[in-house]
Amino acid sequence: MTLFPVTIHHYLILSALLFCLGFIGIIIRRNLLIILMCLEVMLNAVNLTFVALARYYLQEDGHIITLFVMAIAAVEAAIGLGIVLTLFRNKESVRTDRFTAMKG
Amino acid sequence: MADYLFYIFSFITVLTVLLMIFQKNPLASALLLILGFFSLAALYILLHAPFIAALQILVYAGAIMVLFVFVIMLLNLKKTVSPPDTGWIKKTLIFLVGSVLFLFFVFAFFCIPETLFPAVSEGFGSPEKIGELLFSKYIIAFELIDILLLAGIVGAVLLGKKET
Numbered sequence: 001m002t003l004f005p006v007t008i009h010h011y012l013i014l015s016a017l018l019f020c021l022g023f024i025g026i027i028i029r030r031n032l033l034i035i036l037m038c039l040e041v042m043l044n045a046v047n048l049t050f051v052a053l054a055r056y057y058l059q060e061d062g063h064i065i066t067l068f069v070m071a072i073a074a075v076e077a078a079i080g081l082g083i084v085l086t087l088f089r090n091k092e093s094v095r096t097d098r099f100t101a102m103k104g
Numbered sequence: 105m106a107d108y109l110f111y112i113f114s115f116i117t118v119l120t121v122l123l124m125i126f127q128k129n130p131l132a133s134a135l136l137l138i139l140g141f142f143s144l145a146a147l148y149i150l151l152h153a154p155f156i157a158a159l160q161i162l163v164y165a166g167a168i169m170v171l172f173v174f175v176i177m178l179l180n181l182k183k184t185v186s187p188p189d190t191g192w193i194k195k196t197l198i199f200l201v202g203s204v205l206f207l208f209f210v211f212a213f214f215c216i217p218e219t220l221f222p223a224v225s226e227g228f229g230s231p232e233k234i235g236e237l238l239f240s241k242y243i244i245a246f247e248l249i250d251i252l253l254l255a256g257i258v259g260a261v262l263l264g265k266k267e268t
Contacts, residue, residue, distance in 0.1 A: 006110045007220055009213055011151070016112045016209035024202040028190055033176060034152030035132045037137050037204070040168065041121055046143055047156075048188055055151045058222055060233050062154050064242050070163050071249045075256030077168045081175045089267075094113060095134035 011052035018045035032087070032094040036080050043073045106150055113150070116143040130181065134172045141165040153229040 009011025018041060025038035047066045087092055120140035127133045139165045148157035227233055240244055 006107050008216060009116065009196060010110065010114075011147075012213040012216075013210060014118070014147075016206055016213070017118060019209070020202045020206040021118070021121050021125065023205065023258075024107055024198055027198045028195060029125065030190065031130055031158055033172065033179075034125070034127075034133055037130075037133055037172065038125065038166070040137070041124075041140070044141070044164070047170045048144065048147065049162075051127055051148055051151050051153045054229075055153070055221060056216075057225070058224065058228065060229060060237055061241075063153055063229060064154075064186070064237055066156050067159065067238070068245060068249055070159060074163055074168055075252055076163065077171060078256055079263065081171060082260045085178070086263055094181065 008052060008056045012049060015045045015052065017049040018042075018048065030096045032084050032096060035096070036077065036084070039080075040073060040077065043069060110147070111149055112145045114147045116140070117147070122166050129174065130176050134169055134176060135173075137167045138165050141169065151229075152224050155229060155231050 012057035022038045022045060025041065026035050029035055029038065047069055050062040050066045050069070054066075084094060087099065089097060095104060120136045120143070124133045124136040127136065134208065141160060145157040145160040145165070148154075148160060210267050
């Protein structure tokens with residue numbers, strides 16, 4: 001496969017694909033837990049972009065930003081799951097089509 | 105040799121994410137996503153980022169996804185509570201919007217002139233280099249992340265308390 005060596009574009013297209021797949025997953029699925037997992041996929045796609053560009057420009061600043069994004073994703077996952085638990089305690093469901101109290 | 109590995113691991117990542125989106129059982133989705141995070145960590149190693157790869161396995165696959173699995177098993181969703189599928193109109197519409205977004209990204213990426221990766225120095229991506237940057241240039245952001253984690257802990261404990 002040395003005819004087509006892996007360039008920066010390969011990594012960027014892969015991260016764009018992961019981002020768009022996570023985005024489609026958030027809109028399509030109605031289970032709150034799956035939505036949160038697709039959100040994590042989107043954050044990981046952004047991480048991959050940062051690390052690939054850090055390798056391309058030979059600066060470790062991309063790694064540090066990735067570190068911060070991971071910390072923020074951890075906090076956000078914890079709080080998001082706390083919200084899911086509270087919702088489940090009140091409504092006995094994790095389906096987004098059941099939460100219509102603020103509708104209309 | 106690294107080219108083969110890139111194609112293998114990127115294929116595994118995209119396949120697991122695709123499968124994860126369309127699973128009925130959320131526990132199967134969580135396990136598939138753990139596999140996807142492991143192959144993403146392999147991609148980080150290919151990009152000469154061993155510290156980030158180790159952190160990916162520790163934080164994402166080892167903490168966040170374990171938290172997800174805990175919550176999924178705690179909620180103990182029965183089979184009957186699977187929501188009705190979104191209609192086919194909405195699915196094709198969002199697929200079109202997703203592909204337009206993807207093409208937009210691809211078009212924007214080709215602003216970078218087509219060159220290969222430059223040769224990497226010896227200690228690139230090692231914890232020493234990252235520590236040097238983190239505690240000199242990004243020290244303020246580091247301390248702010250600390251406060252954010254504290255806020256997250258307090259919030260998570262508050263949300264998890266049973267109302268008595």
